[in-house]
Amino acid sequence: MPKAIDLLRQGHYEELWQMCCGFLKLDIKEFMELQNNLLLQQLELFSDSPIGKKIMRGAKPKTVEEFRRMVPLTDYKDYCPELLEKREDVLSAKPEMWAHSSGRAGDYPCKWVPLSPNYVHELSKVLYGIGMISCADHWGDVSHIPINIKLLYGVAPRPYISGTFADVLRLQSPFKYLPDLETAEKLSYEQRIVEGFQQALNEGVDYFFGLALVLVKVGEKLRDSSSKVDIRQYLTRPRALYRLVRGLIRSRLEHRPLYPKDIWSLKGIISSGVDSSVYKKKIQELWGKIPLDIYSCTEGGVIATQTWDYEGMTFIPYLNFLEFIPEDELLKWQMDRSYKMKTLLLNEVQAGENYEIIITSFHGGSLVRYRIGDMVKITSLRNEKLGINIPQMTFERRVDDVIDFNVVRLTEKVIWRALENSGFEYVDWIAYKTLGHQVLHLIVEPLNGHHMDEKKLAEYVGKYINTVDQGEFKASTLVKDTSEMVGFDIEVNFLEKGVFSAFMAKKQAEGADLAHLKPPHINPSDKVLSVLLGDSEDTIVVTKMKKSAKTTTDYTKTPTKT
Numbered sequence: 001m002p003k004a005i006d007l008l009r010q011g012h013y014e015e016l017w018q019m020c021c022g023f024l025k026l027d028i029k030e031f032m033e034l035q036n037n038l039l040l041q042q043l044e045l046f047s048d049s050p051i052g053k054k055i056m057r058g059a060k061p062k063t064v065e066e067f068r069r070m071v072p073l074t075d076y077k078d079y080c081p082e083l084l085e086k087r088e089d090v091l092s093a094k095p096e097m098w099a100h101s102s103g104r105a106g107d108y109p110c111k112w113v114p115l116s117p118n119y120v121h122e123l124s125k126v127l128y129g130i131g132m133i134s135c136a137d138h139w140g141d142v143s144h145i146p147i148n149i150k151l152l153y154g155v156a157p158r159p160y161i162s163g164t165f166a167d168v169l170r171l172q173s174p175f176k177y178l179p180d181l182e183t184a185e186k187l188s189y190e191q192r193i194v195e196g197f198q199q200a201l202n203e204g205v206d207y208f209f210g211l212a213l214v215l216v217k218v219g220e221k222l223r224d225s226s227s228k229v230d231i232r233q234y235l236t237r238p239r240a241l242y243r244l245v246r247g248l249i250r251s252r253l254e255h256r257p258l259y260p261k262d263i264w265s266l267k268g269i270i271s272s273g274v275d276s277s278v279y280k281k282k283i284q285e286l287w288g289k290i291p292l293d294i295y296s297c298t299e300g301g302v303i304a305t306q307t308w309d310y311e312g313m314t315f316i317p318y319l320n321f322l323e324f325i326p327e328d329e330l331l332k333w334q335m336d337r338s339y340k341m342k343t344l345l346l347n348e349v350q351a352g353e354n355y356e357i358i359i360t361s362f363h364g365g366s367l368v369r370y371r372i373g374d375m376v377k378i379t380s381l382r383n384e385k386l387g388i389n390i391p392q393m394t395f396e397r398r399v400d401d402v403i404d405f406n407v408v409r410l411t412e413k414v415i416w417r418a419l420e421n422s423g424f425e426y427v428d429w430i431a432y433k434t435l436g437h438q439v440l441h442l443i444v445e446p447l448n449g450h451h452m453d454e455k456k457l458a459e460y461v462g463k464y465i466n467t468v469d470q471g472e473f474k475a476s477t478l479v480k481d482t483s484e485m486v487g488f489d490i491e492v493n494f495l496e497k498g499v500f501s502a503f504m505a506k507k508q509a510e511g512a513d514l515a516h517l518k519p520p521h522i523n524p525s526d527k528v529l530s531v532l533l534g535d536s537e538d539t540i541v542v543t544k545m546k547k548s549a550k551t552t553t554d555y556t557k558t559p560t561k562t
Contacts, residue, residue, distance in 0.1 A: 004016060017129075023318065024314060025139075026390060035346070036064050042364070045093065051083075056368065071368060074370050076299075096119075101299075113367070125318075126319065137308055151207045200264065201244065202240045208268075208269045211271065211273070226258030231245060266289045268289070268292065269283065272295065277413070303319070307388065320360060323344065324344045355375065357376050376394065378392070379392045403523065404433075415465075416521070419461065426445060428500040430532065451494070
């Protein structure tokens with residue numbers, strides 16, 4: 001089979017689009033037929049393997065219906081110790097490579113997932129297709145795809161899945177990574193980003209693949225320091241000097257600071273995660289390009305992607321068999337862990353509903369009816385604008401990343417957007433509630449001494465929560481008091497400068513891997529709170545302008561007002 005770059009060079013554009021993005025032309029019936037056929041092929045491979053016999057408990061289903069009835073739902077602990085120990089003798093196919101992600105404290109340090117050769121090949125086509133979509137205006141558009149692609153390397157190194165994606169892409173086309181993969185993996189994340197942008201200043205760059213937050217921080221730093229740029233240091237680097245001077249001229253003609261879009265014209269930006277949607281407008285302002293959001297994970301590769309309208313994401317049929325647990329089924333299980341949850345297929349989901357997503361790996365993979373732990377929302381059953389006849393989705397939240405106030409259930413996305421819309425400049429934040437108390441504790445580190453009255457910020461957050469789309473969660477009508485407005489109190493406390501960077505430095509010194517350096521935004525553990533908020537075992541100290549106040553970190557205890 002030809003590579004993507006061969007089809008591009010030969011001018012076989014329709015064949016290229018069909019190979020890498022053909023799923024966009026499927027209707028739901030064709031999608032399901034493809035899913036079912038790939039599942040039955042996978043079951044033939046998997047059921048006779050040692051890991052298959054263990055997970056499927058000896059069952060050998062012959063139909064999709066038998067599979068869903070006979071095989072239990074699983075999570076990573078069901079595959080331990082085999083996958084954790086990277087035992088290739090138990091697998092249905094010898095892996096081409098292994099990828100890993102963060103584990104679960106107290107259970108396993110990381111999650112290793114094998115990727116078979118066939119799976120890697122299919123993944124490479126999907127990834128190249130996503131690159132095509134990110135710079136396209138319509139189906140078949142190849143006008144912005146360069147033959148020699150320069151990609152800014154803004155992701156974690158191999159064997160993390162984002163670094164693995166960068167590696168797998170090379171199966172379809174030669175890429176010039178800034179910096180190159182082998183060099184990048186010897187640098188710290190911060191060094192990697194600095195080195196990448198220095199090379200991009202010299203050589204230019206076509207694509208960015210990585211964290212949306214990185215683009216925002218780099219763009220804001222360039223904007224805020226543009227009045228102090230000393231071009232003399234670039235006199236020995238003529239290409240960098242040209243780009244910088246051209247950018248300065250563009251920005252001054254428009255009577256504004258220097259933005260990255262004045263220096264580079266990115267053909268595509270590809271990002272994944274909650275922060276991609278939160279920072280979409282800011283990235284477009286700074287970089288002149290909307291980030292294309294994908295839904296991906298270590299266990300499932302790429303599950304869905306936005307298209308050139310940058311709206312909902314379209315599911316990809318080639319890598320995983322997809323099932324969906326309705327939210328009410330999940331709630332029943334959370335109340336009674338012996339309850340057997342019912343799943344739906346993609347042709348059975350309803351628009352506007354939330355579902356926990358379940359995957360079964362294709363092409364010799366090792367995960368069966370696997371609970372990733374993510375909730376997605378089906379936004380519509382088709383993309384009317386682009387004529388895509390497959391249900392559309394957005395990432396909603398982690399199953400366990402919810403702050404529940406009975407009527408109102410807050411996700412990371414809602415709180416994050418509330419902070420962004422407030423206009424308050426911050427480094428990072430955490431949020432949690434204490435058991436038995438209707439109080440959202442929001443702990444924020446201001447950026448560069450930027451201060452807003454804590455009560456004022458709480459009001460901004462409360463007002464945003466109240467005005468969020470009713471389909472996302474139910475909030476009461478707007479009234480004067482914040483607690484009446486959203487059904488709970490909001491308490492904001494500011495941290496002193498450098499708290500989050502000190503936390504990350506401490507975790508790095510302890511040997512934590514990249515995925516564990518940053519604290520979780522929602523419901524951090526008592527230990528994380530103690531480290532962040534600078535106290536010992538039972539209490540934490542929140543400081544603001546040298547004023548301290550104690551509050552318990554035990555979610556089962558009653559907090560003292562701060």
